[in-house]
Amino acid sequence: MLSAVVFAIYYINQKIGWSFLEFYHSEELKDFSKILFTDDIHEKSYFLKSFLGGIFITVAMTGVDQDMMQKNLTCKNLKEAQKNMLSMVSLLVIVNFVFLLLGALLYIYANKFGLEVPTIDGVKRTDLLFPMIAVKSGLGLPLALVFILGVIAAAYSSADSALTSLTTSYCVDFLDIENKEQSVQKGLRKKVHIVISVILVIVVVLFNYVLERDVITGLFTIASYTYGPLLGLFFFGIYTKHNVKENYVLIVCLLSVAISYLLNRYSVDIFNGYKFSFELLGLNGLFTFFGLWLIRRK
Numbered sequence: 001m002l003s004a005v006v007f008a009i010y011y012i013n014q015k016i017g018w019s020f021l022e023f024y025h026s027e028e029l030k031d032f033s034k035i036l037f038t039d040d041i042h043e044k045s046y047f048l049k050s051f052l053g054g055i056f057i058t059v060a061m062t063g064v065d066q067d068m069m070q071k072n073l074t075c076k077n078l079k080e081a082q083k084n085m086l087s088m089v090s091l092l093v094i095v096n097f098v099f100l101l102l103g104a105l106l107y108i109y110a111n112k113f114g115l116e117v118p119t120i121d122g123v124k125r126t127d128l129l130f131p132m133i134a135v136k137s138g139l140g141l142p143l144a145l146v147f148i149l150g151v152i153a154a155a156y157s158s159a160d161s162a163l164t165s166l167t168t169s170y171c172v173d174f175l176d177i178e179n180k181e182q183s184v185q186k187g188l189r190k191k192v193h194i195v196i197s198v199i200l201v202i203v204v205v206l207f208n209y210v211l212e213r214d215v216i217t218g219l220f221t222i223a224s225y226t227y228g229p230l231l232g233l234f235f236f237g238i239y240t241k242h243n244v245k246e247n248y249v250l251i252v253c254l255l256s257v258a259i260s261y262l263l264n265r266y267s268v269d270i271f272n273g274y275k276f277s278f279e280l281l282g283l284n285g286l287f288t289f290f291g292l293w294l295i296r297r298k
Contacts, residue, residue: 001157002095004150005102008134011143012109023105032104044277053278057220060227060281064234067165106130113137127214163200167193220278228260228284229253236289242296252291260284 013023023029037045062068071088075081106129110117115137118128133139134147170192171177177185207218233253236242260283264276276283 001150001153004146005098007146009102009105011139012105015139028108029104042273044275049277049279056282057278060231064230066169067161070165106133166196224278224281225257228281229256229288231285232288236292244292245295248295253288256284256287259287
């Protein structure tokens with residue numbers, strides 16, 4: 001996947017007539033180098049919203065995610081797990097930086113050659129800019145192949161671990177597979193794996209129809225709703241010693257999602273133009289936390 005990104009940067013720079021250093025020091029790149037957006041707190045791009053949202057997303061999508069944390073759980077001791085997390089963070093900073101460079105380069109290329117961001121039903125879909133440039137802009141077969149291989153690598157690296165963790169979670173938590181006979185376990189695990197694979201494909205297909213903007217924004221928006229209750233449950237379990245009335249937990253989680261959705265939908269009218277970004281995830285978790293507090297046992 002990373003090789004595909006590096007090769008894409010090389011091919012596009014070659015087409016423009018730049019070396020990498022010329023691209024890195026170009027005036028065009030400086031137009032995309034702004035990091036701190038602090039002009040208007042009402043806008044989604046406001047820096048503090050992204051900063052807080054990033055913290056909540058990291059805790060929720062990594063810290064309480066079986067898919068991500070199973071890597072740390074397989075380390076032989078706490079020190080090794082901490083080392084694993086720090087090395088992963090360091091690599092992710094580099095990876096994100098390289099992806100941001102490619103994103104800026106795609107816009108620079110589009111501006112230089114008069115290409116427009118693809119639209120669907122009148123809505124600009126920025127995630128379609130890369131495939132359009134790679135496949136349809138005349139950059140040649142090598143970049144098209146690199147793009148396709150990169151997409152496959154990215155998809156499989158996520159799908160294989162997600163399928164494994166979902167299969168494990170469902171078998172252990174719902175089917176109590178550890179208490180079944182060994183002869184039954186193997187067949188049951190395979191059936192669950194196949195069913196979850198089919199569900200995953202269906203979700204991917206449906207996702208294409210519910211997206212209003214680009215994939216990343218749509219993904220994190222949905223995560224603000226789905227991971228919020230998990231975040232609230234996690235913090236309630238870590239920071240309090242209360243038991244709760246289990247029958248009401250699902251109701252609390254659904255109400256938290258509903259309230260968060262309504263606030264996000266009508267925030268411009270309710271809060272005088274304020275638009276929620278990914279800090280909505282933390283707010284969703286807070287609603288869940290207080291809901292659990294209300295249904296705690298004496």
